[in-house]
Amino acid sequence: MSPIVHRTARYLLLATAVSVASLNVAMADDVPKRTDLTPKDLMRVEKVTSPTSDFTRPEQFELMQGGAATSTHPVNGDAFSHFSTNITFAEEEEFKLGNALFRKFWVSSPSSTQASDGLGPLFNARACQSCHLKDGRGHPPEGAADSTSMFLRLARPARTDEERQAMAELTAVNFPDPTYGGQLQDLAVPGIAAEGRMKITYTEETVTLAGGETASLRKPTYAIADLAYGPLDPETTLSPRIANPMIGMGLIQAIADADILAKADPDDRDSDGISGRVARARDRRTGELKLGQFGWKAQNASVRDQSSSAFKGDLGISTPDAPDHWGDCTQAQEKCLSMPTGVQSRLGDTEAPDPVLNLVTFYSENLALPARRNIDDSMVLKGKSLFYNTGCVACHTPKYVTSRKAENKAHRFQLIWPHSDFLLHDMGEGLADGQQVGDASGREWRTAPLWGIGLTEEVNGHTFFLHDGRARNLTEAILWHGGEAQTSRDGFAALVPDDRKALIAFLESL
Numbered sequence: 001m002s003p004i005v006h007r008t009a010r011y012l013l014l015a016t017a018v019s020v021a022s023l024n025v026a027m028a029d030d031v032p033k034r035t036d037l038t039p040k041d042l043m044r045v046e047k048v049t050s051p052t053s054d055f056t057r058p059e060q061f062e063l064m065q066g067g068a069a070t071s072t073h074p075v076n077g078d079a080f081s082h083f084s085t086n087i088t089f090a091e092e093e094e095f096k097l098g099n100a101l102f103r104k105f106w107v108s109s110p111s112s113t114q115a116s117d118g119l120g121p122l123f124n125a126r127a128c129q130s131c132h133l134k135d136g137r138g139h140p141p142e143g144a145a146d147s148t149s150m151f152l153r154l155a156r157p158a159r160t161d162e163e164r165q166a167m168a169e170l171t172a173v174n175f176p177d178p179t180y181g182g183q184l185q186d187l188a189v190p191g192i193a194a195e196g197r198m199k200i201t202y203t204e205e206t207v208t209l210a211g212g213e214t215a216s217l218r219k220p221t222y223a224i225a226d227l228a229y230g231p232l233d234p235e236t237t238l239s240p241r242i243a244n245p246m247i248g249m250g251l252i253q254a255i256a257d258a259d260i261l262a263k264a265d266p267d268d269r270d271s272d273g274i275s276g277r278v279a280r281a282r283d284r285r286t287g288e289l290k291l292g293q294f295g296w297k298a299q300n301a302s303v304r305d306q307s308s309s310a311f312k313g314d315l316g317i318s319t320p321d322a323p324d325h326w327g328d329c330t331q332a333q334e335k336c337l338s339m340p341t342g343v344q345s346r347l348g349d350t351e352a353p354d355p356v357l358n359l360v361t362f363y364s365e366n367l368a369l370p371a372r373r374n375i376d377d378s379m380v381l382k383g384k385s386l387f388y389n390t391g392c393v394a395c396h397t398p399k400y401v402t403s404r405k406a407e408n409k410a411h412r413f414q415l416i417w418p419h420s421d422f423l424l425h426d427m428g429e430g431l432a433d434g435q436q437v438g439d440a441s442g443r444e445w446r447t448a449p450l451w452g453i454g455l456t457e458e459v460n461g462h463t464f465f466l467h468d469g470r471a472r473n474l475t476e477a478i479l480w481h482g483g484e485a486q487t488s489r490d491g492f493a494a495l496v497p498d499d500r501k502a503l504i505a506f507l508e509s510l
Contacts, residue, residue, distance in 0.1 A: 032258040036404040045401040048415060051393060055385035058375040065451050065510070066248055066369030067402070067414030075370065079455050080135040080247050084366045086410045091366070098363025101356055102128045106315055108189035109340040118342020118351030120316035121192055122185035122329055124151050128360065131243040131314060135367055136459040138243030140200060140220075140469035150469065151314070152184040152198050152222065153239040154232070155435050170282050170289065173299050173438040177236040179229050181328035183313045184238075192335050193228035198240070202470075207479055211497040215479055219430075220470050229333055237442070239433040240468035241296055247452050249294070249303045250365030251416050254406035257291055263397065263421045274394045274484050276423030279439045279446065284308060284321040293422050296448075296467045297440035304361045311352055311360075318343070318350040319357045325350070365408065369416075369451055374509045383506030386499055390491035395447045395484070397421040419450035419510065428482020431466065443483065454508035474504050 037045060052059050064070040069084035083095040104116065105126045111117035125131050131138055131149045138149025155174040158164045166172040176182035180195050188194040202218040209215060222238045261278060268275040279292035281301035292298035294306040308321035316327025318341070325343060329336035342351040374380050387393065396419040406412045424444040434442040445467060453474070457463050463473045471477035481489040492500060 032261040034256045034258045034403070036256060049399050049401060051388065051398070055381050057381070061415050062375055062417065063372050065372050065417035066251060067416050069251065069368050069410055069414065070371050071368035072371050075373065075455065075458060077134060077459055079370045080245060080367060080452065080459050082368045084250070084368045084410050087366055091410070094359060094362045095366055098359035101360050102363050106317060109342040114344050115347065118317050118325070120187070120189040120327060121336045121339040122195060122327060123187050123316040124148065124183070124185055124314045126315070128310065132246050134459050135246040137245050137456050137464070138469070139460065139462050139464045140240070140242065141198070150198070150240060150242045151186070152224070153241055153435065154180055154182055154184060154236050155239070155437070156233050156235040156237070157436065170280055170438055174436055176330070177233050179330060179332040180232060181330045183328050184224060185328060189339065192339065195229060196224045196227045199223045199225045207493070209500070210494045213497055215475055217476055217479055218470055218472070220468060237433065237435040239435040242464070242467065242469045244296070245452055246364055247367045248369045248416070248418060248449065249367070250408060250411050251369070251402060251414060252293055252418060252422070252449065253303055253365065254402035254408070254411035254414070255400050255422070256403040259400055260291060260422050264423055272394065273487060274425070276395065276421055276425050276447070277439065277444070279424050281305070281438060292438065296445055297437040298422065298424060298446040299437045299440070303365045304357065307361050307364055308357060311357070317352045319352045320350055320354055321357065323350050366410070370455060372509055373454070377505070377509070379502045379505045380509045382499070383502035383504065386495065386503045387506055391488040394488070395421050395423070395425055396450055417451060420447045423447060425485065426483035427485060430480055430482045450507065450510050452510065454510050474507050475500070
């Protein structure tokens with residue numbers, strides 16, 4: 001692994017020419033400090049975000065896990081689809097327009113519906129909502145269900161000095177399969193063949209827990225059937241991904257850079273076994289290096305970049321930030337590249353010209369967090385104490401106060417509870433996909449935010465978790481943790497059954 005991977009957060013920033021000023025970060029005694037706060041505000045923030053030691057009652061403001069943006073609508077299947085309660089009336093209109101575009105079904109070209117054509121030619125879904133059903137979590141194919149909300153990332157390692165340099169400078173996060181591109185597309189417009197279909201084989205492994213209980217973990221193996229354009233490159237790796245929930249993305253984006261940098265400990269200098277690393281990503285519009293916060297491997301620096309990536313890879317729709325009219329088609333797929341595009345010169349230079357990407361981005365940034373539930377329940381409070389005492393909070397940082405300089409006023413200076421440090425962690429061989437993505441190695445994943453996790457079944461009708469949905473419930477998800485999380489995982493397994501139930505009850509309250 002490159003030495004860059006093992007440098008401290010401060011040295012990483014300096015070595016990669018990310019200016020401290022551009023990140024709103026100051027350095028004091030080698031510790032990143034926020035520059036958006038007055039000394040008085042900084043003291044207030046440090047006090048309110050310090051870990052609690054009182055588990056006899058809920059913390060102040062814990063109910064409103066998205067700050068003033070939190071939705072207090074009744075809990076039902078639409079719990080993830082409400083707008084932030086503190087946006088303006090004019091912004092509500094932007095949100096609703098973005099919602100319409102998020103749900104819009106794109107069609108192949110040419111079409112009489114000219115503002116809606118350009119799909120593909122190869123694609124995984126016809127609408128953003130197809131993967132993020134009800135703005136929630138995707139799932140692996142189960143029985144007769146399709147794989148719309150799950151797909152395979154394809155990548156091979158760098159082979160030349162030039163490619164290795166591109167990876168080091170993050171002008172490339174990895175290299176696509178030369179024939180099938182960066183993502184397996186299992187759907188295609190009329191006239192060409194889809195690339196293939198994902199195959200999953202599961203084997204069951206029994207895990208013994210304290211108190212005489214057992215759990216069964218299903219271990220997946222991935223392959224591709226019906227490859228339509230010849231074999232994959234021998235070095236291409238397959239990385240399965242389910243769609244992430246959409247809630248709270250604008251608030252994550254508003255977390256001060258210094259608060260994330262301060263938690264990075266790539267050399268494990270405090271010897272706690274946790275060595276979270278910062279992920280870097282290049283802004284699609286400016287090329288500037290920023291902190292990566294979005295995606296399973298934190299490969300995107302902004303909600304807008306995450307959105308333009310999905311337009312290109314999932315839908316095959318070009319945007320101003322990713323003006324690839326044929327989506328993920330490669331030079332080896334000549335027929336794909338010969339298909340008509342949906343570009344309408346009277347509308348713009350891409351298939352989804354401005355303001356489409358702006359509106360979808362605004363919608364994605366302002367999906368509200370639902371309020372917590374049962375926060376004063378004795379079992380939930382007990383589970384919260386166990387969550388802390390087993391070390392889960394070492395990565396799943398409970399709370400932040402967002403930056404006063406956040407772009408949207410609704411996101412500024414909000415106390416939020418995402419339960420994530422947004423750093424990369426080695427999760428062990430069991431969860432490794434063997435695929436490097438930017439700074440993330442084949443064993444590393446971004447700490448997933450936990451807010452809203454307890455409403456997955458209510459919103460999406462399932463309880464599949466982790467990057468590929470292999471875990472069928474929260475217990476299995478915890479038991480798959482390895483690497484830096486092994487100690488916490490073992491601590492959970494060693495709890496008496498009633499304590500494990502309490503910890504799960506806490507998670508279900510989020």
